Amino acid sequence: DSGVTQTPKHLITATGQRVTLRCSPRSGDLSVYWYQQSLDQGLQFLIQYYNGEERAKGNILERFSAQQFPDLHSELNLSSLELGDSALYFCASSPRGRNGYTFGSGTRLTVV
Amino acid sequence: DQQVKQNSPSLSVQEGRISILNCDYTNSMFDYFLWYKKYPAEGPTFLISISSIKDKNEDGRFTVFLNKSAKHLSLHIVPSQPGDSAVYFCAASARETSGSRLTFGEGTQLTVNP
Numbered sequence: 001d002s003g004v005t006q007t008p009k010h011l012i013t014a015t016g017q018r019v020t021l022r023c024s025p026r027s028g029d030l031s032v033y034w035y036q037q038s039l040d041q042g043l044q045f046l047i048q049y050y051n052g053e054e055r056a057k058g059n060i061l062e063r064f065s066a067q068q069f070p071d072l073h074s075e076l077n078l079s080s081l082e083l084g085d086s087a088l089y090f091c092a093s094s095p096r097g098r099n100g101y102t103f104g105s106g107t108r109l110t111v112v
Numbered sequence: 113d114q115q116v117k118q119n120s121p122s123l124s125v126q127e128g129r130i131s132i133l134n135c136d137y138t139n140s141m142f143d144y145f146l147w148y149k150k151y152p153a154e155g156p157t158f159l160i161s162i163s164s165i166k167d168k169n170e171d172g173r174f175t176v177f178l179n180k181s182a183k184h185l186s187l188h189i190v191p192s193q194p195g196d197s198a199v200y201f202c203a204a205s206a207r208e209t210s211g212s213r214l215t216f217g218e219g220t221q222l223t224v225n226p
């Protein structure tokens with residue numbers, strides 16, 4: 001157990017739908033990162049939050065949004081889902097930036 | 113624009129021999145490099161890192177070498193063990209331009225045969 005909890009582990013939904021992925025960071029970590037891993041590709045950075053505020057944005061589609069709540073858990077919202085959104089979505093947390101990243105076990109999203 | 117590339121999708125070695133995983137990068141602003149290991153159904157786990165002020169970092173069986181002029185790094189595992197079989201991701205970051213975000217390569221599947 002890495003200490004980073006992601007729910008749900010698996011999600012199957014239809015095109016056009018909206019889903020919410022949840023991440024609870026390791027205790028004490030203020031930064032939360034979201035990454036997407038599509039088939040046979042590396043992890044693509046989506047967005048970072050630090051202590052409730054958006055810190056950095058990567059290749060995140062406009063149909064996707066995220067937030068970090070006062071208790072530091074984060075949610076990634078994916079809307080108007082397309083087949084190409086099927087991927088593994090990983091959350092990571094760290095106490096202070098690029099050192100000490102800890103990843104959760106991911107949410108596998110399948111859009112049918 | 114793939115700034116971090118792992119050109120070998122897979123690598124197979126015999127137990128006890130050396131495994132060498134390679135990674136190339138294009139962004140000269142990268143100043144910190146990491147290797148992660150990933151087992152199926154698990155998230156990536158941190159393995160070893162190196163700062164651009166060094167050219168080598170060693171941790172037990174794992175050594176990372178950095179060649180800044182060639183924009184190339186490699187991970188050596190000696191001796192390789194069957195439990196090392198996993199996908200290995202190279203990652204890089206550039207503090208000045210992107211803070212703590214990591215840019216990952218596509219990964220290399222390492223298989224260590226008993």
